Each structure stands twice: as structure tokens, then as C-alpha cells.
Amino acid sequence: MIRARGVQKSFGSAVVLDGIDLDVNVGEVVSILGSSGSGKSTLIRCMNGLERLDGGLITIDDFDVSNPKDLAEARKRSATVFQLFNLYPHMTAVENVTLAPIQVLRIPRAQAESEARALLDSVGLGARADAYPAQLSGGQRQRVGICRALAMKPRYLLLDEITSALDPEMTAEVLNILAQLARTGTTMVFVTHEIEFARTISSRIVFLDKGRLVVDLPTDRFFAGDGGMANARIAQFLSKMRKE
Ligand SMILES: Nc1ncnc2c1ncn2[C@@H]1O[C@H](COP(=O)(O)OP(=O)(O)O)[C@@H](O)[C@H]1O
Numbered sequence: 001m002i003r004a005r006g007v008q009k010s011f012g013s014a015v016v017l018d019g020i021d022l023d024v025n026v027g028e029v030v031s032i033l034g035s036s037g038s039g040k041s042t043l044i045r046c047m048n049g050l051e052r053l054d055g056g057l058i059t060i061d062d063f064d065v066s067n068p069k070d071l072a073e074a075r076k077r078s079a080t081v082f083q084l085f086n087l088y089p090h091m092t093a094v095e096n097v098t099l100a101p102i103q104v105l106r107i108p109r110a111q112a113e114s115e116a117r118a119l120l121d122s123v124g125l126g127a128r129a130d131a132y133p134a135q136l137s138g139g140q141r142q143r144v145g146i147c148r149a150l151a152m153k154p155r156y157l158l159l160d161e162i163t164s165a166l167d168p169e170m171t172a173e174v175l176n177i178l179a180q181l182a183r184t185g186t187t188m189v190f191v192t193h194e195i196e197f198a199r200t201i202s203s204r205i206v207f208l209d210k211g212r213l214v215v216d217l218p219t220d221r222f223f224a225g226d227g228g229m230a231n232a233r234i235a236q237f238l239s240k241m242r243k244e
């Protein structure tokens with residue numbers, strides 16, 4: 001499991017994460033909702049060891065991301081896809097997907113390549129495997145990004161607003177892939193503004209407000225308005241999102 005306990009993170013004098021406690025069990029899809037600036041990306045970056053914690057603890061399968069000796073193991077278990085397309089522009093789709101399996105997992109090139117082509121095929125990009133990122137649409141690039149993460153055979157997939165730079169049609173292409181992954185039991189931490197989609201795939205919804213985790217509820221209870229003290233804040237957020 002992924003476990004966060006009392007996670008604190010500040011940038012200068014700004015407290016961005018203020019005592020976050022969160023568990024993500026294998027097989028769960030946990031969506032993280034919250035306004036822009038509430039700390040969602042920072043939490044994902046902390047889970048991935050990209051930010052140093054100021055306090056508290058994050059473990060991935062008991063490997064402490066703050067311990068340099070544990071970080072490599074923690075990172076092997078989780079893979080992140082970010083909002084911006086961060087494919088290597090000088091490499092084809094299949095080369096982007098095989099790079100880490102060959103270099104980090106030491107998988108033989110031929111095997112890595114056949115696995116990468118199968119992954120690209122599974123997201124509808126079998127025919128585009130040898131294209132460069134500049135030759136792909138935004139939706140296609142994010143699907144390559146998902147394949148690149150999955151090629152590491154992670155136990156946990158962390159997704160940070162991966163559709164927010166896409167138009168509705170491309171968003172749908174990418175969300176379809178995520179729905180497929182959810183159905184096959186992939187554990188996901190899903191930061192998103194796609195509220196209705198989050199509702200269909202999530203086992204739990206977590207709501208961040210100004211760096212605090214104010215609600216952590218099963219999806220049906222979240223949308224039934226069981227958020228207690230946070231209800232007014234959540235209602236305001238949901239109504240704003242639905243208008244956009
Ligand atoms: N590297 C950084 N340096 C300074 N401030 C940052 C940095 N990263 C994020 N922040 C600030 O932390 C707050 C939370 O940011 P972020 O985690 O990106 O929120 P969200 O993903 O929910 O929109 C914001 O106020 C943002 O400006």
C-alpha cells in the first residue's frame with residue numbers, strides 16, 4: 001500500500017501540505033479532487049520522491065520515499081504520468097516506452113520492444129509505434145505516456161491531471177484507457193478535474209483544501225454529501241467544476 005502520515009510540505013513561508021494522512025490499498029482507485037493550488041500535484045510529487053518532505057512519512061509497500069536507500073525500490077513500485085507531455089522528442093513512441101525497461105529493469109531490448117508494441121496496441125496506437133511525439137496528437141502522446149509508465153510494471157499508477165491539456169475528444173480517448181485499467185484492477189491515484197469520470201471509476205474520493213485532506217470517503221458517500229464540515233466547500237468546488 002501507499003501510506004502517507006502527517007505529511008508536511010512548505011515552499012518558503014507557504015504551507016502547501018499540512019498534515020496529510022492517506023492510505024491507498026492495492027486494487028483501489030483513489031481520486032484526489034480540489035481547487036487549483038490545493039496541493040494535489042505537490043502530494044503526487046512527494047509520493048514519487050520528487051519533493052523532500054518537511055515532516056511526516058510516505059511509504060510505498062513499506063519503502064520510505066525520504067530514505068535514499070529505499071527510494072529506488074519505492075520508485076520501482078509506482079509510476080507517474082504528468083499533465084504535460086514529457087516524452088523525449090527525439091525518440092519514437094516505442095523508444096520512449098522501452099527506454100526505462102531496458103536501462104532500469106535491464107530487460108533485453110527485443111523483449112522490451114515486443115512488450116512495448118503490445119502495450120501501444122492495447123491503447124490503440126499499434127500503427128503509430130514508430131512515430132515521433134511531434135507526429136502524434138496530444139491524446140496520442142498521453143496514451144504513449146501511460147504506456148511508458150505501464151512498461152515499468154508498476155504496482156501503483158499516479159496520474160496528475162493527465163487530460164487537462166487535451167480537448168474533449170482526446171480527453172475521452174485517454175479516459176477510456178484509464179477505465180480499461182481500472183476494470184483490470186490497476187491501483188491508481190488519480191488527480192483530476194474530470195469529476196463525473198472520477199465518480200465512475202473511483203473506489204474513494206479524497207478532497208484537498210488549502211493543503212489539508214478534509215474528506216476521504218467511498219465515492220457514493222462523497223457524492224451523497226457525507227462530507228460533514230467540508231460540505232459547503234465541496235459543493236462550491238463541484239458547482240464551479242460543472243460550470244466549466
Ligand atoms: N516548486 C514550488 N515552489 C514554490 N511554490 C510552489 C512550488 N510548487 C507548488 N507551489 C505552490 O504550492 C501550492 C500548491 O501547488 P500544487 O501542488 O501545484 O497545487 P494543485 O496541483 O492542487 O493545483 C500552490 O500555491 C503553488 O503555487
Ligand SMILES: [Mg+2]
Pocket residue numbers: 040041042161
Ligand atoms: Mg496540479
